[in-house]
Amino acid sequence: MQCAAGQTVHELLEQLDQRQAGAALAINQQIVPREQWTQHIVQDGDQILLFQVIAGG
16 A cells, blocks of 8 residues: 555544544554554555454453
């Protein structure tokens, strides 16, 4: 997938319509805290994993 230069994680998730509550995101196998999504810039070659956190008992 192609991303615009300087695109943040937040902008990418908006573009993909993937901003639901309980979502978690890892870039290159490192969790990126939600508080950093508006500042974290997607880099060429990044491997991005978006997943839904599920609690169970």
